Amino acid sequence: MQKTLYSTLAAAALLALTACGGDNLQQPPPQAAPVAPPKPVASTITIDFSKGIDGWVAGVADYKDDNEPTETGAGWSKLAPPVGGMGYYLISHNNSDDLFTFTKRQFSGLVPNAKYTVTFEMTYATNAATGCFGVGGARGDSIYMVAAATTDEPKVVKQASDNRYRLNFDHGDQANSGKQGKVLGTQGIDGLDCGGTEFAKATRKSDEAIAFTADKDGKFWIVLGTDSAFEGTNDLYLLGAVANVKPQ
Helix, strand or coil: CCCHHHHHHHHHHHHHHCCCCCCCCCCCCCCCCCCCCCCCEEEEEEHHHHHHHCCCCCEEECCHHHCEEEEEEEEEEEEECCCCCCEEEEEEEEECEEEEEEEEEECCCCCCCEEEEEEEEEEEECCCCCCCCCCCHHHHHHHEEEEEEEECCEEEEEEECHHHEEECCEEEEEEEECCEEEEEEEEEECCEEEEEEEEEEEEEEEEEEEECCCCCCCCCCEEEEEEEEECEEEEEEEEEEEEEEEEC
């Protein structure tokens, strides 16, 4: 009888301790659900050089020490009538029979490490006509408008193989597009005179997509420029560009 009473009292004490939290056990906090990475979406980058050229850096490539381009320059400048307004002025003298004159800028807002494609159109003003004469080719017919996209910063590097200063990505070669750069068309505009007395505006575009990968911060580089076989001085005004970016 006494044993039964002790067992009953012990059971009652255990129930009391359990009800009061006497076991002092801590429940683990609920685990937060993993956050899914953002999904890449299509976007359009509109570049308007009439509003300024902040962040853009100009350069030249495809030459050797003994035929380095001369008369090189770049800046934000006013266009003469009938075009008018402001634009990104680029000038260079091709002494190497093959000169790439360009400007570059980094853009952000993409998903880090995501794969994309991009197509370009570019608007510019020039006084180069079509069907004219020129050393190495005419300005209007032998200078090619090029747009490119890269993950890493474009840099001009002297090549050990031929001592030529080239960009560190494949932007193509004159009329031939490269892996990261596409030819949008030739510079010349029909209807202009061969004397170059007047500037006019034109837009060139390509539906040939460039594949690239955004970097770890969701950034990539855009390059706009000309690839010239014309052995002389060329100048033009970049007015703007549109980059249509799509996820792969």
